[in-house]
Amino acid sequence: MGDTVCRSSRDTEDHEDVRLGRVEGGDPNGFVEVAAVGDLADGQMVGVKVDGERVLLANLGGEFYAIGGICTHERANLDEGALHEGVVYCPLHYSAFDVRSGEVLGPPADKPARAYSVEVENGKVLVSRQYDTSGSRTTKAEDEASGYVRNEPLHRARPWHTRLSDGIDSVAWLQRLTDRVMALLTSARARWVPGWILELLHGRWLGHSLHPALSDLPIGLWMSSLLLYVIGLAHPAAILSVVGTVSAFGAAATGVADLSVAEGHERRAGLLHGLLMSSALIIHTASAAAYYFAGSVPVAIVLAAIGVSITIGAAYLGGHLVFGYGTMVNHTSWPPGPVQWVRTVEETELDATPGRVLSVDAGDKKVLLHRTGEGHISAIHDACSHAGAPLSLGKICDGIATCPWHDSKFRLRDGAVLQGPAIYPQPVFEVRVNDGWIEIRSPA
Structure with a gap:
């Protein structure tokens, strides 16, 4: 057996597809029948429909569990993935979910799957029509095995910058826009953009990400432009503003390339960073236009000040992505490996x-x-x-x-x-x- 033998994770997992069932009717707050006890052997899973919602049903050691059947990352069908030791792996990007609770056990997904209550009556498996909203990640079997369970209060330090970054994930319109933009970028990356261009934009030839280096140019030039405006050097200030605007296109191209391979919070924060920088680009363009075409230095100064303010906010988000989430950094630098055999x-x-x-x-x-x-x-x-x-x-x-x-x-x-x-x-x-x-x- 040589190197020509190929292997995928699917080769090492046991998974059998079961026909997707569909159930309707019944008490809207009750349970519906989705399968018979004998339909699933131990370690098997199946996708079923509960009032039009896809639900994953799994048998683990004779106990049945149900979670949302759609991956919270890229909306792939979880029942088409692999189930191993109580963990289901998404078939698209291998996000891992605990089938007992829906908890995310492995990225790139960063949101849990919905958990549904399951009952077994007269050889029939019943799944609740409503998913569990309690937020508990403890299963009934775990509670019974451990006896008395007491949850201690959780205290978490949340300085202002943490509250700010956490708030990004709760903005509904940003999530919807991120989903649309990422679908477009993923398609463009796979179909239309040559690989050598992507590697050029990512900076593989340079040895580290190219975007942070290029982004310093418009930031520095625009801030210098505002300073020159303030001290009365309007003409050189306008020149720096134009040069900064031109350099921003290179930073934007590399930023979009990096965004196309981001995940979870990095996608949302990265898109917001890009929207702010795009707004700053438009405003600085208007500032230069006000000077060259309208001859209005005061308007150019006001617009430049607004543009720089937005740029600083966008740059803060960029730093948050790199230093807070390790976007495009070397994820194998730490901790060091074993020094002994x-x-x-x-x-x-x-x-x-x-x-x-x-x-x-x-x-x-x-x-x-x-x-x-x-x-x-x-x-x-x-x-x-x-x-x-x-x-x-x-x-x-x-x-x-x-x-x-x-x-x-x-x-x-x-x-x-x-x-x-x-x-x-x-x-x-x-x-x-x-x-x-x-x-x-x-x-x-």
Whole structure:
């Protein structure tokens, strides 16, 4: 078996499609029958319709659970994904949800799925017509197993900047606009924009994201323009305003490219950042026009001041994305890997997996092991350096791992980036085989 054997996460999960049922009628506040107890074996799931809503029904150890059947990230059908040890993985980007509670266990989804109450009567499985609105993430089975449960009060520090950033996620119109814009960007990225242009805009050739570097140009030029206006140097001020406006288009192009591979809160905050910068661009253009075509310096100054104020707000959001959420930073820089040899799995276990690729635990690291066609074993970090996606859930073929979220490609042998949006190579680990066991450690 050589590198030409390809493997996807679907190869390692057991999942059987069951015909989608549809139920109507009954008490609007009660339960409806969706299946018979014998329809689902232990570890199986099925999609059903409850009053037109798609619901995922799963059997775990004889207990039935139901959650919303649509992924909260990209609206894929969860029942078409994989179910493993009580966790369902979205078939599109592998978001992970607990089928017992709907809780998000793994990104890119950042919102839980709705949880529905389930009852079993006379061999029939009944699902509530209304989803649970209590917000509890504890299942009935967990409550019974643990006996008395007391929830302690949760206290969380929320300084002003945290309240501001959290408020972005509660703006309904921004969420709707984000969904539409992301659908357009995702389609454009896949169909119309050549890969080499995307990699140019992301900055893979530079070694880090290009957008932050380019965004400094319009910010600095526009602020300098306002300063020159204030001290009475209107003509050079107008020149700097125009140059800043021109440079803003480069920053905008790279920003849109980075936004197209953002997830969750980063999408919403990133779009708001872009809307503010676009507004600033229009206002600074109007400021220059007021000077050149109307000869009105006071109007140019007022517009420049408004534009700079908006620019500062937008720049703050940009800093929030990079420093608060790690947008486009290297997600494998920390924590460091084990400095001592750590035992992972037996060598025979690696050889028994499809494609001879296996994700293993090495201390607090997830490591992707791979045996090349020449027989050598390599190990790279399993979390994608771009956004932290588990590479082991993506497609692996010909010694190349494809990120399941944004299609970055890495060479398993040495971690090299072969295709963006990832910029940084995957960290590699030293490997040795000790008495039949594969051991790894960070390079010296």
